[in-house]
Amino acid sequence: MENLQTIKQRFGIIGNDMNLNRAIEKAIRVAPTDISVLVTGESGVGKEYIPKIIHQLSHRKHAKYIAVNCGAIPEGTIDSELFGHEKGSFTGATQARNGYFEVADGGTIFLDEVGELPLTTQVRLLRVLENGEFIKVGSSKVLKTNVRIVAATNLNMMEAIHKNKFREDLFYRLSTVDINLPPLRKRKDDIHLLFRKFASDFAQKYNMPTIRLEDEALSTLINHPWKGNVRQLRNITEQISVIEKNRSISIDTLKHYLPDHISNFPALIDNQSKSSDFANEREILYKVLFDMRNDITDLKKLTLELMQSGAATTNKEEDTQRLIQKIYGNENEDNLVEIIPPKKSDAYQEEPTNYNDKYEDAETVEETLSLQEKEYEMIKKALDRNLNKRKFAAKELGISERTLYRKIKQYDL
Numbered sequence: 559m560e561n562l563q564t565i566k567q568r569f570g571i572i573g574n575d576m577n578l579n580r581a582i583e584k585a586i587r588v589a590p591t592d593i594s595v596l597v598t599g600e601s602g603v604g605k606e607y608i609p610k611i612i613h614q615l616s617h618r619k620h621a622k623y624i625a626v627n628c629g630a631i632p633e634g635t636i637d638s639e640l641f642g643h644e645k646g647s648f649t650g651a652t653q654a655r656n657g658y659f660e661v662a663d664g665g666t667i668f669l670d671e672v673g674e675l676p677l678t679t680q681v682r683l684l685r686v687l688e689n690g691e692f693i694k695v696g697s698s699k700v701l702k703t704n705v706r707i708v709a710a711t712n713l714n715m716m717e718a719i720h721k722n723k724f725r726e727d728l729f730y731r732l733s734t735v736d737i738n739l740p741p742l743r744k745r746k747d748d749i750h751l752l753f754r755k756f757a758s759d760f761a762q763k764y765n766m767p768t769i770r771l772e773d774e775a776l777s778t779l780i781n782h783p784w785k786g787n788v789r790q791l792r793n794i795t796e797q798i799s800v801i802e803k804n805r806s807i808s809i810d811t812l813k814h815y816l817p818d819h820i821s822n823f824p825a826l827i828d829n830q831s832k833s834s835d836f837a838n839e840r841e842i843l844y845k846v847l848f849d850m851r852n853d854i855t856d857l858k859k860l861t862l863e864l865m866q867s868g869a870a871t872t873n874k875e876e877d878t879q880r881l882i883q884k885i886y887g888n889e890n891e892d893n894l895v896e897i898i899p900p901k902k903s904d905a906y907q908e909e910p911t912n913y914n915d916k917y918e919d920a921e922t923v924e925e926t927l928s929l930q931e932k933e934y935e936m937i938k939k940a941l942d943r944n945l946n947k948r949k950f951a952a953k954e955l956g957i958s959e960r961t962l963y964r965k966i967k968q969y970d971l
Contacts (some may be wrong), residue, residue: 560586560615562579562582562583562586565582565586565611565615566582569607569610569611571604571607572748572751572752572755573745573748573751573752574747574748574751575740575744575745575747575748577738577739577740577744577745578739578740578745578748581608581737581738581739581740582608582611584735584737585608585611585612585615585737586611586615588612588735589611589612589613589614589615589616590615590616590617591616592706593734593735594687594706594707594708594709594731594733594734594735595608595609595612595707595708595709595732595733595734595735595736595737596672596708596709596710596711596729596732596733596734596735596736596737597609597708597709597710597711597737597738597739598710598711598712598715598736598737598738598739599710599712599738599739599740599741600712600741600787601712601786601787601789602742602786602787602788602789602790603739603740603741603742603787603788604739604787604788605670605710605712605739606625606668606670606710608708608710608737608739609623609625609666609668609708609710610623610668612666612706612708613665613666613668613706613708616666616706618664618665618666618706621662621663621664621665621666622661622662622663622664622665622666623662623665623666623668624658624662624665624666624667624668625667625668625670626639626640626658626667626668626669626670627670627671628669628670628671628672628674628675629670629671629674630671633676636675636676636679637678637679637682637695638651638655638657638695639657639658640657640658640659640679640682640683641657641659641660641682641692641693641694641695642654642655642656642657642659642660642694642695643655643657643694643695643696643697644694644695644696644697645696646696647694647695647696647697648695648696651696654694657692657694659686659692659703659705660692660701660703662703662705663703663704663705664704664705665705665706666705666706666707666708667705667706667707667708668708668709668710669683669707669708669709669710670709670710671710671711671712672709672710672711672732673711673712673713673715673718673723673724675724677723677725680724680728681725683707683728684725684727684728684731686703686705686707687707687728687731687732688731690702690703690704690705691703707732709732715729715733741784741787742784742787742788742790742791743782743783743784746780746781749779749780749784749791750771750776750779750780752788752791752792753771753779753791753795756791756792756795756796757769757770757799760795760796760799760800761799764799764800766799767805768805769795769798769799769802769805769806769807770805770806770807771807771812772806772807772808772809774808774809775807775808775809775811775812778809778812778813778816779812779816782816794815794816797815798811798812798815933965934969936955937951937955937962937965937966937969937971938969938971940954940955941966941971948962948963948966
């Protein structure tokens with residue numbers, strides 16, 4: 559079995575951090591077996607190296623090695639990609655296709671971003687892990703495969719399980735051995751080594767002198783949080799190597815390439831911010847309810863005033879129209895809700911004028927004519943009195959001629 563240092567040189571892994579060494583050692587030890595492995599760690603820490611080490615040190619090294627980015631495949635096609643499909647199984651399936659599990663039979667499949675798998679696909683994957691069986695999309699034939707599965711994720715799997723986004727039984731099947739890679743900010747002694755390695759590689763690639771850091775710049779580089787981890791360090795080193803003419807990098811120059819980690823990464827919303835937003839929404843809701851209560855109170859007062867004033871007429875249509883105009887005003891008449899005229903049946907009759915004569919000891923019931931019916935009758939009577947002249951009818955009703963025309967068309971008068 560190859561030792562740790564040999565494996566690092568073979569796969570181009572830079573660093574002497576204790577946790578990094580521990581992760582590589584676990585990969586070396588588990589490689590000769592067929593145990594499923596779950597690699598965890600933040601994005602950009604280099605999780606893709608672990609499955610390569612496992613495959614190359616296993617008895618499957620001469621068979622296929624397939625890396626699948628589960629987060630990059632659309633949900634509607636991922637089952638077809640992984641397990642294959644039969645001809646005509648869905649629109650566009652003009653011919654049968656073998657999936658990755660069939661192609662990689664005898665080899666290793668690396669499922670990157672496995673936490674992004676849909677729940678239906680997770681069920682299929684669980685069956686493969688349990689007995690090596692799978693079914694193509696659109697088929698009923700059970701197929702067998704012999705693959706080693708190594709998965710990786712940057713998600714908090716316990717949280718995903720708690721939110722019902724990942725199956726707990728699948729998690730425990732995948733994580734028979736869990737290998738965690740530390741973030742770059744916890745490998746401070748490795749940061750300068752990685753920078754020098756990347757600077758040397760890019761100098762050779764672009765045929766230019768190698769850049770080097772001044773002391774203050776080196777201190778800043780080491781203490782940077784590196785949210786993007788090794789990938790971010792590599793990208794920044796390449797930018798500086800290509801753009802800067804001066805090969806000695808000062809702290810001022812370096813700061814131009816170190817993004818503000820607060821503004822360049824998604825902001826985390828703390829509980830205080832959530833509470834503040836909720837309080838603001840609650841205040842707005844209280845204000846709306848308070849305004850509605852005031853409007854209802856004003857409407858009650860206005861209705862009582864009209865009922866008690868001597869100006870009330872015996873004509874209920876005119877009283878209703880006066881109430882509407884006083885509430886909304888003539889200038890807002892076009893904003894009133896349009897009303898659909900009621901359909902009158904042959905059995906329709908006016909309410910009796912004297913309720914006590916017909917129903918003794920019964921509670922007095924208000925006239926059941928709706929506002930729609932009243933408006934319909936008022937417009938019809940106004941048109942009859944003014945010989946269908948809309949200008950005079952509108953003046954009598956206290957509305958614009960344009961509104962009257964719309965009402966006539968609406969009620970088919």
